[in-house]
Amino acid sequence: xxxxxxxxxxxxxxxxxxxEFLDGELGPIDRVRLGLHLAACPRCAVESASLDATVRxxxxxxxxxxxxxxxxxx
Ligand SMILES: [Zn+2]
Numbered sequence: 001x002x003x004x005x006x007x008x009x010x011x012x013x014x015x016x017x018x019x020e021f022l023d024g025e026l027g028p029i030d031r032v033r034l035g036l037h038l039a040a041c042p043r044c045a046v047e048s049a050s051l052d053a054t055v056r057x058x059x060x061x062x063x064x065x066x067x068x069x070x071x072x073x074x
Contacts, residue, residue: 011037014044022048022055 014037020026021034038045 011041011044014038014041015047018044018048018051019055022052 014034017026017030017034021031026034038048
């Protein structure tokens with residue numbers, strides 16, 4: 001009956017590596033492990049999704065020159 005008590009993360013080990021996971025810095029084995037855990041743990045899946053959105057937003061901010069694709073410099 002403690003559904004109202006939302007802890008930040010049920011699995012600190014997973015949470016700590018989420019950013020590495022999203023950045024693609026983990027090895028293949030750890031990636032699979034984390035992926036499996038995210039599939040089985042709704043809370044971590046939500047955490048991952050929100051962190052993913054944050055990371056993407058930060059990347060966009062960090063690379064303003066990325067949209068220079070339209071340059072027709074041939
Ligand atoms: Zn979890």
